[in-house]
Amino acid sequence: MGEDAERAGDGERSEGDAGRAGPETADAGSNPSSVPGPDVDADVPADVRKYDRFQKMERAEYDRVNQFLRDRTYVTAREWAIARLCADFRTETGVEMTKIGKNLPRLVPFMTDTYTPQAVNQARASFEEKVNKAGATFLYGAMCGFFTAEQLDDMMYEVTEVAKFLLEVEGVDLAVEDELEAEDRISKVMRDVREASAEVRGEEVKCPECGHVHDPK
Incomplete structure (x- = not known):
């Protein structure tokens, strides 16, 4: 199953169908035949030529x-790539979706098709929806008492490692000190979330570090 075969977030159209600028949806800026080949720099914006996130x-x-992401996250390769591009090609007036779609194969090596602005927006919206649902699922799991404090710490370590790996692939240079500080802050936030939710549920909470038992009553 390649890029063309993968289904888009709504499950109705294949990624290739959604991404290609066909006769019905193509405009002057998204027709694949009008996009310069990989070795032609004519009409390619300077910021596109210099972009090296996915080198x-x-x-x-x-x-x-796509398989790597599917095994570890809810998003697809196209959603990950386009979400990153939407963050990087954002101006005061909005995301440059036409530029992203027209130059997609240049910007992301594993993407082989150009996309219409509509297809870029579809992938962006699908990414946002999946992140919202995943966030709600995770937060409920943390708040409902299903996981112990130790289990939450272990889970946060695992998911943080995946997130850091994706950032490093994108070219982000993470210093060890910054990583440790971020992990400590995340761990503290999750402990606070667990304690606050236990208080709402009227349950006792034992601090995993000092052993103090917090009684909300």
Whole structure:
């Protein structure tokens, strides 16, 4: 299953169908035939030529990237890539969706098709929806008392490692000190969430560090 075969977030159209600028949806800026080839720099914006977020994935194939993400997250490779591009190509007036779609194969090595602005927006919206649902699921799990404090710490370590890996693939240089500080802050926030939710439920909470038992009553 490649980029063309993968279903979009709503499950109605294949990614290739949603992404390609066909006769019905194509405009002058999104027709694949009007996009310069990889070795032609004419009419390519300077910021696109200089963009190197995904240079570590120069030889990566879409299927392998997609499978890696599917095994560890809810998002697809196209949603990850386009979400990153939407964050990087945002101006005061909004996201440059036409530029992203027209230059997608240049910007992301494992993406082989150009996208219409509508397809870029669809992938962006799908990413946002999945993050919201995943966040609600995780927060409920943390608040309902299903996990112990130790289990939450272990879970946060695992998910943080995945998130850090994706950032590093995108070219973000994470210093060890910054990583440790971020992990400590996240762990503290999750302990506060668990204590606050236990108080709402009227349950006792034992601090995993000092052993103090907080009685909300």
